[in-house]
Amino acid sequence: MSARRLRWLAGIGGLIGAAAHGGDVASEANAAYPKAYALYVQLHQHPELSGQETQTAARIATELRALGYTVSEHVGGTGVVAVLKNGPGRTVMLRTELDALPVEEKTGLAFASKARAKDPAGHDVAVGHMCGHDLHMSALVATAGIMARTRDSWHGTLVLIGQPAEETIDGAAGMVRDGLLTRFPRPDVVLALHVGNELPAGTVGVVEGIYDTNADSVRLTIHGRGGHGSAPHTTIDPVVIAARTVLTLQTIVAREVKPGEFAVVTVGYLTAGTKNNIIPDQAELGITVRTRNADVRKQVLAAITRIANGEADAAGAARPTVEVYEATDAVYNDPAVTRRVRAGLESALGQERVVMTEPITASEDFSVYVAQGIPGFYLSLGGADPQSYTQARSGGPPLPSNHSSRFAPDVDPALHTGIEAEVAMLREEFRASAAGG
16 A cells, blocks of 8 residues: 555544445455556656547557457547446446647656647647546556456446547547447447646545536637737727726626526637737637526526627727637536445445535536436546645645646545445446346
8 A cells, every 4th residue: 555545544534434335346446556657657748639639549558458358449530438247137338538738847747747738729738637537548458457447246248438639628529420339339328527726635526417517618819900019090909909808708797697596608729919019909818608407508608708899899990700610518426326326336345435516517428428318337446645635624735626737636545435436336337237227
């Protein structure tokens, strides 16, 4: 047992008995951990951007093929599908993501990523697994090994997928378009998890019903008339229009959305110009919109266009170009599946390590599988160092969120727990088949 795991157990003493309650799943995860950790380090050091996950996909495919799975590659781009048939029963799908983010890692880890790549626009960018997908992949491969070695504990068909391009929320749709649900066994249920600092490592969070939010990515191009910086009267300055637009967009949630309804409008970037004494011809805003209610979603998107047009009109500029170029619906955790999985998690991990949580504000394209009529469940995996988590909850330094350059889960015990949780969820869903659930 590692020193970090001993420190975890000491730091959250109330969970020690619960961990022991995990029984076989805990010991199976412990046995799988060294190899899973080595894979985690390797994946962490070699991240790849969305749609470019060629080496990552090849590594996952090789690992799963060595475990006896029938593996198909290049599904929906760089996607991987692995199938293990084990007699009659349900078909259960477990999904992980392959991609990383265009973020420079600043965690200080000995194995921190130094990778760089060209983004779709041709810019040279740093690349890092600052959302935890490396941990997800490592857990899935370890889980695959446990399930392959313990076929007497379940019956049915297990489908594992490595999905590309989750960060650009189009990878799931790409795999579905490429026949994920027709070329391969169609699942009766689909499962996934995500690590984050919302919970301490060693615990998992369960949400029944709406799990996260709708997401819409908006590209707003403001058209001005450029010229010399010393002669602004001869121009229509798109930078000023952009600045006014950013500020006015903040009034949508504050003054237009009914209090109590959830909505977020964030401007993630504003780009314009090349030199201090040149007024450019245009400026571009990148906006993310998060909602849960369909009517609020329409309201907010319409308000963005209305405000952008109004600010342009006020400046005498041409109407801006508004593009919604990425979108995904909120993930919905099927109530029946949620209740079954929760019971399995509590049995395997102990009740104290399984907590009911609130829906999160992030989004992701796992909802695409649910939209195909497949009941789904998405689990929150605790990733925060327990001591730091307790300090943050008591007014100490806040913990970095996913996508931060400093985000790094407390791998031991987060990876242990991820493996335990995935094995427990899969076995519970296969048991539901035997029970006629």
